[in-house]
Amino acid sequence: xxxxxxxxxxxxxxxxxxxxxxxxxxxxxxxxxxxxxxxxxxxxxxxxxxxxxxxxxxxxxxxxxxxxxxxxxxxxxxxxxxxxxxxxxxxxxxxxxxxxxxxxxxxxxxxxxxxxxxxxxxxxxxxxxxxxxxxxxxxxxxxxxxxxxxxxxxxxxxxxxxxxxxxxxxxxxxxxxxxxxxxxxxxxxxxxxxxxxxxxxxxxxxxxxxxxxxxxxxxxxxxxxxxxxxxxxxxxxxxxxxxxxxxxxxxxxxxxxxxxxxxxxxxxxxxxxxxxxxxxxxxxxxxxxxxxxxxxxxxxxxxxxxxxxxxxxxxxxxxxxxxxxxxxxxxxxxxxxxxxxxxxxxxxxxxxxxxxxxxxxxxxxxxxxxxxxxxxxxxxxxxxxxxxxxxxxxxxxxxxxxxxxxxxxxxxxxxxxxxxxxxxxxxxxxxxxxxxxxxxxxxxxxxxxxxxxxxxxxxxxxxxxxxxxxxxxxxxxxxxxxxxxxxxxxxxxxxxxxxxxxxxxxxxxxxxxxxxxxxxxxxxxxxxxxxxxxxxxxxxxxxxxxxxxxxxxxxxxx
RNA sequence: UGGGGGAUCGUCUAAUGGCAGGACACCGGCCUUUGGAGCCGUGAAUCGGGGUUCGAGUCCCUGUCCCCCAGCCA
Numbered sequence: 140x141x142x143x144x145x146x147x148x149x150x151x152x153x154x155x156x157x158x159x160x161x162x163x164x165x166x167x168x169x170x171x172x173x174x175x176x177x178x179x180x181x182x183x184x185x186x187x188x189x190x191x192x193x194x195x196x197x198x199x200x201x202x203x204x205x206x207x208x209x210x211x212x213x214x215x216x217x218x219x220x221x222x223x224x225x226x227x228x229x230x231x232x233x234x235x236x237x238x239x240x241x242x243x244x245x246x247x248x249x250x251x252x253x254x255x256x257x258x259x260x261x262x263x264x265x266x267x268x269x270x271x272x273x274x275x276x277x278x279x280x281x282x283x284x285x286x287x288x289x290x291x292x293x294x295x296x297x298x299x300x301x302x303x304x305x306x307x308x309x310x311x312x313x314x315x316x317x318x319x320x321x322x323x324x325x326x327x328x329x330x331x332x333x334x335x336x337x338x339x340x341x342x343x344x345x346x347x348x349x350x351x352x353x354x355x356x357x358x359x360x361x362x363x364x365x366x367x368x369x370x371x372x373x374x375x376x377x378x379x380x381x382x383x384x385x386x387x388x389x390x391x392x393x394x395x396x397x398x399x400x401x402x403x404x405x406x407x408x409x410x411x412x413x414x415x416x417x418x419x420x421x422x423x424x425x426x427x428x429x430x431x432x433x434x435x436x437x438x439x440x441x442x443x444x445x446x447x448x449x450x451x452x453x454x455x456x457x458x459x460x461x462x463x464x465x466x467x468x469x470x471x472x473x474x475x476x477x478x479x480x481x482x483x484x485x486x487x488x489x490x491x492x493x494x495x496x497x498x499x500x501x502x503x504x505x506x507x508x509x510x511x512x513x514x515x516x517x518x519x520x521x522x523x524x525x526x527x528x529x530x531x532x533x534x535x536x537x538x539x540x541x542x543x544x545x546x547x548x549x550x551x552x553x554x555x556x557x558x559x560x561x562x563x564x565x566x567x568x569x570x571x572x573x574x575x576x577x578x579x580x581x582x583x584x585x586x587x588x589x590x591x592x593x594x595x596x597x598x599x600x601x602x603x604x605x606x607x608x609x610x611x612x613x614x615x616x617x618x619x620x621x622x623x624x625x626x627x628x629x630x631x632x633x634x635x636x637x638x639x640x641x642x643x644x645x646x647x648x649x650x651x652x653x654x655x656x657x658x659x660x661x662x663x664x665x666x667x668x669x670x671x672x673x674x675x676x677x678x679x680x681x682x683x684x685x686x687x688x689x690x691x692x693x694x695x696x697x
Numbered sequence: 698u699g700g701g702g703g704a705u706c707g708u709c710u711a712a713u714g715g716c717a718g719g720a721c722a723c724c725g726g727c728c729u730u731u732g733g734a735g736c737c738g739u740g741a742a743u744c745g746g747g748g749u750u751c752g753a754g755u756c757c758c759u760g761u762c763c764c765c766c767a768g769c770c771a
Contacts, residue, residue, distance in 0.1 A: 148711060148713095154713095174771090176770085176771050178770090178771085208771065210770095211770065213770090266769090267769055270769075271767070271768085275699095277699060277700080278699045278700095279699080279767095280699085281767090309769065312769050314769095321699090321700080322699045322700035322701085323699090323700050324699090324700080324767050327767085330768085332769085333768095334769080351768090351769075351771090352770070353771095372701095372702070372703090372765065373764095373765055373771095375701055375765075376765075377766090397702085399703085399764095410771090452709075452710080452720065452721080453709060454711090456703095456709090457702070457703065458703060458704070458709095459702090459704095459765090460708080460709060460710090461708075461709085462708075462709055462721095463707090463709070463721065463722070465708085469721060469722090472733090481731075510733095511735095540732090542732070543732090551730060552730095553730060555730095585730045586730080594732095596729090596730050596731065597731090598731075662731045662732080662733070663731090663733095664733095686732095687733065688732075688733090689732050689733090692732090
């Protein structure tokens with residue numbers, strides 16, 4: 140349940156939509172769209188936009204569509220189109236229709252011709268550098284291009300020849316004729332078309348001129364009948380241009396409303412940086428579990444419901460803000476605590492011999508699959524004379540608040556027996572290689588009939604039955620809280636964002652675990668069966684997130 | 698006097714002239730066969746200065762600070 144539901148409060152976008160419904164501005168219709176450029180994979184920042192677009196449509200009984208803003212063939216690829224569609228599906232934000240701006244190229248061309256006829260668009264021969272110079276600066280007005288006053292006939296002819304492929308890339312552009320002295324630089328005769336002899340993933344080689352974002356976007360919204368064109372804050376000063384095109388053409392006119400983009404601590408959502416992380420091999424790919432992409436989070440084991448809950452909580456406003464990554468972590472734990480089956484996993488195995496337990500005996504002990512979900516049932520786990528425990532669950536000279544195994548100390552093996560450490564076996568270099576313990580046969584299941592209690596409960600695995608697995612311990616990709624403030628983002632990286640444990644041990648019940656299954660290794664954290672590299676017999680787990688660790692806090696205080 | 702936008706606990710938000718509330722984080726306690734989960738509790742905010750009003754986070758004036766814009770990217 141989110142704030143909107145509990146408090147009845149509405150954000151400024153919902154308020155605007157309600158106003159429009161009341162006034163009948165769009166015949167009480169609501170239609171939104173998510174317009175990504177297919178030049179990369181979707182990240183959690185996109186999810187916020189999708190959630191808003193989808194949410195507004197759903198809340199008011201409207202329609203939500205996906206439209207690819209595929210106007211720049213040099214950057215876009217079919218792989219990203221497919222990937223983005225799959226991501227939205229996985230997130231549970233299904234669009235009613237999938238559209239492409241490139242489907243409107245013919246109509247856009249006709250409208251451009253119309254603008255030329257109206258004397259509101261012209262072909263400019265200025266080079267890109269010259270155009271920049273003529274544009275002026277933030278504080279100084281620009282100057283008119285010497286080609287600004289070409290005749291309609293000449294413009295028509297030149298534009299047709301641009302389309303026909305008579306000119307090389309960059310030779311000319313079609314520009315809107317607005318106002319070179321406007322305080323809003325977007326209105327200083329913005330480019331509408333540029334020449335690019337490039338193959339488009341959808342239209343092939345049909346076109347060698349491609350529309351600019353501003354020229355394509357509003358008109359695409361108009362064609363589709365979008366009512367509320369929701370976008371991020373940096374488009375606020377594009378709105379006058381969005382409106383201008385629609386007004387000149389006198390076509391159906393949607394309303395653009397802007398909201399603040401999502402920023403998250405220890406995270407980079409800049410497309411430029413994400414692409415570099417991938418291309419420079421700093422991560423394994425777009426689906427590296429450390430990436431803030433949908434495919435990355437999915438591979439890490441983050442549930443879609445957790446992402447959506449996080450986005451919900453962050454809210455919608457016009458204030459630039461940076462959400463704490465801990466909030467996302469919270470929702471991941473909250474969801475997984477309820478749903479992830481518990482299992483025992485030993486990350487750094489230390490052998491324990493129960494000296495008073497019979498050599499060849501094996502007992503099956505009952506373990507609860509999920510204490511948060513009684514329907515999850517129980518399972519049997521094997522117990523025997525030789526066990527593994529995690530190395531950090533033993534201290535030879537224990538900290539005063541260390542409630543685990545130590546020489547002479549008694550602890551409970553989860554769902555097993557009470558054991559007491561009697562001997563510490565070391566190798567020549569002094570490293571502990573084995574522990575000898577005795578168990579109390581009366582404490583089977585973990586309860587002492589005499590009512591005595593132990594302070595600690597630790598997890599364990601039977602040596603003979605444990606499966607070996609690779610466990611990839613993922614931590615945040617960026618150590619810096621605000622990686623975006625670094626000149627070189629590489630300096631903000633966390634050198635320990637991935638630590639591979641090759642020889643971890645897990646319960647035999649995991650032998651046939653399917654890809655993307657997320658389990659909790661008790662007392663450790665949540666782990667996801669890797670969808671790319673895990674095989675039966677060669678399991679690979681990705682750490683989704685650790686459990687909250689109050690022992691780490693105690694240690695930190697000394 | 699280029700244009701556009703924004704300022705509420707540490708963080709993200711709520712309030713629509715009427716007790717500044719919640720979540721996360723933090724700290725403390727209880728409980729515990731996960732040092733998990735859960736439960737209880739503490740601390741913590743209206744950018745500054747004026748004004749209107751019985752009453753201002755909200756309205757008015759003024760100042761300050763922050764963000765975005767000079768692609769033939771989106």
